Amino acid sequence: MSVQMSLRARAAQLGKPRKATYGVLIVFVLGSLFPFYWSFLVASRDNGMLTERIPPLLPGGNFFANAARVFDTVPFWRALGNSVLVSGTVTLTTVLFSSLAGFAFAKLRFRGRNGLFVFIVVTLAVPTQLGIIPLFIAMSKLGWAGGLQSVIVPNLVTAFGVFWMRQYTVDALPYELIEAARVDGCSMIRIFWNVCLPAVRPAAAILAMFTFMTSWNDFLWPLVVLDAGNPTVQVALEKLQSGYYVDYSLVLAGTTLATIPILIVFLLLGRQIVAGIMQGAVKG
Amino acid sequence: MTSKGLTTVTTFRKGLVLALGITMTAVSAAACGGDGDVPAAAGPNEHVELTLATFTEFGYEALIPEYERLHPNIKITHRKTGQGGPYAQDMMTKLAAGSGLADVQAVEEGHLSDILSKSSKFNDLSKIGPSSVQPDRWLSWKYDAGKDKNGKLIGYGTDIGPLAMCYRKDLLAAAGLPSDSEAVKPLFATWDSYFAAGAQYTAKTGKAWFDSAAQNFNSMVNQLPVGYLDTSDKLTVENNQGIKDAWAKVTDAVAKGESAKLTAFSNEWNSGFKQSAFATKACPAWMLGVIKEQAGPDNAGKWAVTAAFPGGGGNWGGSYLTVPAQSKHPREAAELAAWLTAPEQQIKAFEAKGNFPSQAKALESPQLLNATDAYFGGAKIGELFAEQAKKVSKPQYKGPNDGQIQENVSSPALQSVEQGASAADGWQRLIDGAKKLTR
């Protein structure tokens, strides 16, 4: 009994971090934060900082002045609106369609399942650099070039998303749950919505974070295809880097501003990556 | 189950067929975008929308509304890209796709040889442009460089980058060299005198004379009567004595420690200005702003510029405005390009962004001639660079891939010599790389 007790005590200790653990994490996070802090430092000072032998460690007082120059130089708010619309739409549809496809590939039986799935994974291996020319031809033929749909439609759902959601769903969603719902007379879509989606929430949250960020930072394709007056944030900010030398305090003030929405999305979605939804489900 | 499965498969096949269909039409469209008939000009009151694509700073921001006021039926959309790299890719994509280029498309001097070799994709401005625009508007070398082999005028010149020499007065004086802007000129008279002065400077101070080998080599090659390719587009490198000599002189200077080995525009090059890593710098007009920014206020008054350049004159940078064959309003576009590149407008662009004009009349305007720069000891930079611009000899013929040979073959080959490879190995790299490109 006492042995049993000590095991229980150890089980209760499972997952409790040690102090050293926090130390390791702090190192990682400081390394991650450094470029952001450094960007902010430059954005709050002037260009001279870049060639200083020993760069200053504290921000200067120019950030708002530099930010104001960003707003004067580029149509920031319009670009921000476009980016929110594009990245928001793409994130929603990618997560929805990828989860649906992932559910089908992981848990439903249908003819051609394996072949179609392998096909999707293989499309990931296609180098994307050249695609921009034929894609532009296709968009021109469709009459979409210039409009926001030209940057939304190609990213409505990605092979990456389908692959990820399928891999996650395989283990995260027990067949017992699906069977139970079937016995209760649930339709397929209802099983997806009420059983599968809650079970794959952490994976969907991560996919949403990645998709939003990738879409938000996408540059070359939007630059080529969008109309000059209707840019996304990254396309608009690119104009700050003009001339024979770059005013980095201006450029980094712009990128700092453009990072804020990503951070908001991260914080909102980061909470969704939580354990415990399915715990107990297997037992029951 | 089977029948349902089949439905999906057929939709999938339909998608395939659709995609194939687009492929074929698009491929044929891309392949057939050649010389067509130029559409007639729109009527004076017909509403016309034009797009103008530029990169970095052309100084056109205030000019565009002015043109729209003068031509109420014209609406201009300005597509401005910050950096040359993405701009070039954008242009290349749309050239290959056969659609999407702007009505007036700016082209940088370095990309001009590529554009001239695809001249069927562009309008001949000498035919569709306003007849009032005559060759004598521009410096003759600038105008001539905008024509293809058959004399078709592809671009109207905008700005130029005439070369002078920038140098550190304090460092030269400390090394016992002349530093006064007149007295220093003999050092920069020929490449031989330039490298000899460098050898002297380096021997005395142990420090580098110039920033990187590539920029000197490029200037030397550009001064030759025949460049990397001859007028029949044959590669000359192996038998071009001028290029061989230039290579020998530059690599010899590198061997003597005259090069600071800093790749132009790299991060370390930027730092090099502040660290006083080199004493002289080949200096196109637009380089003054770069030096000012990178060397910073601490070095104010130390840098100077003089109206001399080894081997005569030279040019680095500057652009052209073209009208692609894709344009639906080529005549209106040519008219806009002609207006923007008129001396009156280019002087305004000079005042706005410092772009040095390529127009003969603009070079005589008081706004330009009276321009001075306090950072460079109050030098009369407008007059100085106008003088340098007139020293440029007739343009060298630039065959297809000329720009790539310079940027992606000879510059890296010199960089490899600076990084420790032998001059002979570097030369072999240059020949092999140039052959591969022009095959």
Place this chain on the structure above:
Amino acid sequence: MTVTDKTAPERRATTRQHAAARPGLRDRLARWDVKVSPYLYVAPFFIVFAIVGMFPLLYTAYVSLFSWKAGDDNPDFIGLDNFKELFSDTQFWHALENTVSIFLLSSVPQLIIAVLLAAVLTLRLRGATSWRVGILLPYAASLVALGIIFANLFGPRYGLVNGVLQTLGLSPVDWQANRFASHVAIAIMVNWRWTGYNALIVLAAMQAIPKELHEAALIDGAGTVRRFTHVTLPLLKPTLIFVTITSTIGGLQIFTEPKLFDAMPGSNNGGSTHQFQTVTLYLYQTAFENFNLGYASAIAWVLFLIIVVIALINYFVTGRLAGRRG
């Protein structure tokens, strides 16, 4: 079981509705639902692919058979000559070596650290969300900032790393000129950007492992390491396969980091002697600087096939390594 509880009343309602219809119809609808739904669910991907993915593939396949310079009016059909040329193109093989070298230097340590980092992040940390978001941040950093920061770190002359090496009495390294050193520097850049990203993916999968399994193993007397290799790893198999395959693909298509690393801004040369030019940089340069679309398309297709082969090998290796579960 909150899931089922919450939906129970709704379900009852729908069942009643269906009960009113003819019994056969409901059955048929249900069977139809089971058969057709999977195809509907996977359809969006294939529709998008048919509109925007298929055409570029066919286009590059078509163009690769021509000597096609961008803007050519009548490109010459040359069959497989581009591919033949590619096999004797030393620059291509050199670039492939660089790619594989950078890939190995980055992916292997990156995945190991990612798994360990994920294991740490599954612990009951205070402020869990912040840590998770924190490690993903590098992926969101601006490329402009990265370019300058890494240039400042690895600059051969004024760089911080060399400064530290010299202070320690070691000789400085020419991170640009030395082939292997440049690969190491680029790999560090890659790992910095992507480790947190992979860690988060693995973390999500670890979250799905029922705690009871760990408790059971603990009661069986399994230590931390044994629990990790016998409980965690086998259950992570699908995710590890995912991470391995996407890292293989991403690693072999590596483009941004070597491009940013070049001292010549915007250059696709991959250094003065192409010492760190990757295959995608070579492809990009061939297409967008040299305008040789036909040859670039051939490079793209050969790279695609190489990636598929290597990804397959990695698929089987990962399956073996993690696959105690059969």
